[in-house]
Amino acid sequence: MEGKFIDINCDVGEGMGNEAELLPLISSCNIACGGHAGDDETMAQVIQLAKKYDIKPGAHPSYPDTKNFGRSTMEIEPEAFVESIRAQINRLENILDHEGVSLHHIKPHGALYNDLAKNEALADLFLEVVTPYKKGTILYVPPNSVIAEKAVHQGFHVKYEAFADRSYNEDLSLVSRKLPNAVLNEPQQVLDHLVKMVIENKVMTINGRETNINAQTYCIHGDTPGALRILMYLSKELPKKHIYIKK
Secondary structure, eight states, X not given: OXXXXXXXXXEEOXXXXXXXXXXXXXXXXXXXXXXXXXXXXXXXXXXXXXXXHTOEEEEEOOOSOTTTTTXXXXXXXXXXXXXXXXXXXXXXXXXXXXXXXXXXXXXXXXXXXXXXXXOHHHHHHHHHHHGGGTTTOEEEEOTTOHHHHHHHHTTOEEEEEEETTBOBOTTSOBOOTTSTTOBOOOHHHHHHHHHHHHHHSEEEOTTSOEEEOOOSEEEEETTSTTHHHHHHHHHHHGGGGTEEEOO
């Protein structure tokens, strides 16, 4: 059987302190850059680990909301939003430059990620901010989303992202973290979820129905309980199914 090579990304630099264990098991990482978590020290630490393990580093900007970890929609003036997102990415890029590493991708975090999937005005504003990165940087975006459609139309290089540790609604939106079974914590459950997406291009929704999904990168949240246990299990079990993490 011909093997499949996939990108597994992980949100890091968010105060969990598990990056040294997680990064050898993934292929790209999304680094918190001060909006919901992270500071210069944590960014530098993660970037140095990314260099060591040849992991592609990305910016993980969010609403400027450390209180709610960026997981609540925030009412913010357009000018303040633009200033915040630009400052977050620039802050990370300055450290990347110092370490001699290039920014590989940009992936919004939390509520901002979800809002960009459906809010046209916000998507336009975000894409305006990241336009300087259009040529050399990839956007990680949800498939069938407003921001994905706009980004492709504007000539951005995108990777469609799916979540190996999250449950989906039938419209491919993520089940709210406030609801039961929104986060998948058991390694076998995550493996089954991921393999179905990779091999069949389908996902089993929270209602028990299959729907089509097309993704080129798959996320495991660094703050998911048991994230290390999940990734260790995937690294052992995926090759048995002829699926390999592409460095």
